[in-house]
Amino acid sequence: DARVTQTPRHKVTEMGQEVTMRCQPILGHNTVFWYRQTMMQGLELLAYFRNRAPLDDSGMPKDRFSAEMPDATLATLKIQPSEPRDSAVYFCASVTDRTPKNIQYFGAGTRLSVL
Amino acid sequence: DAKTTQPNSMESNEEEPVHLPCNHSTISGTDYIHWYRQLPSQGPEYVIHGLTSNVNNRMASLAIAEDRKSSTLILHRATLRDAAVYYCILRDVRRAQKLVFGQGTRLTINP
Numbered sequence: 001d002a003r004v005t006q007t008p009r010h011k012v013t014e015m016g017q018e019v020t021m022r023c024q025p026i027l028g029h030n031t032v033f034w035y036r037q038t039m040m041q042g043l044e045l046l047a048y049f050r051n052r053a054p055l056d057d058s059g060m061p062k063d064r065f066s067a068e069m070p071d072a073t074l075a076t077l078k079i080q081p082s083e084p085r086d087s088a089v090y091f092c093a094s095v096t097d098r099t100p101k102n103i104q105y106f107g108a109g110t111r112l113s114v115l
Numbered sequence: 116d117a118k119t120t121q122p123n124s125m126e127s128n129e130e131e132p133v134h135l136p137c138n139h140s141t142i143s144g145t146d147y148i149h150w151y152r153q154l155p156s157q158g159p160e161y162v163i164h165g166l167t168s169n170v171n172n173r174m175a176s177l178a179i180a181e182d183r184k185s186s187t188l189i190l191h192r193a194t195l196r197d198a199a200v201y202y203c204i205l206r207d208v209r210r211a212q213k214l215v216f217g218q219g220t221r222l223t224i225n226p
Contacts, residue, residue: 042219
């Protein structure tokens with residue numbers, strides 16, 4: 001079964017530290033999304049890329065968050081410096097525009113706790 | 116983005132049908148109706164989507180009102196594994212593949 005892989009699954013860090021979350025999209029998928037989920041805000045779209053180019057990062061706090069796709073098999077989301085309010089589950093999803101269905105496939109998420 | 120309204124929670128019994136409603140009175144002609152669900156401690160997963168006609172797949176059925184202002188996700192025979200949060204989302208085909216998630220309906224299945 002093709003799937004989106006996220007690492008690490010869990011991350012506990014202290015305030016002020018840099019956090020890097022990684023996502024391997026499904027092979028051949030050309031659009032990658034980053035979402036954040038908290039109890040208060042639900043699932044929010046942070047940013048997304050098509051063919052490795054950023055399309056929309058308006059949901060992302062620019063001062064501390066950055067998202068990149070160094071190559072077609074890896075997307076990264078960095079937080080520097082991290083703050084307790086960044087504690088959440090971060091999901092990556094990928095989709096291909098080669099079929100009309102546009103189904104997003106989600107990873108299992110990275111649960112981040114910033115102390 | 117056009118908005119959807121869903122009940123916060125619903126409860127049903129195992130092996131019975133479940134009808135999950137969604138209102139989207141401001142839907143536009145270019146909006147597809149998508150349903151995703153999120154099982155506990157997992158990422159969301161696609162369930163079904165449609166534009167105007169009712170749709171069936173192995174997971175569920177989607178019934179779309181004639182005026183498209185509402186839709187219903189139907190689980191024909193619920194199992195305990197169907198307990199999840201179900202999200203009804205409108206996706207505008209003009210805006211790439213972007214999805215905007217609301218709060219969804221938390222479905223509880225009683226044994």
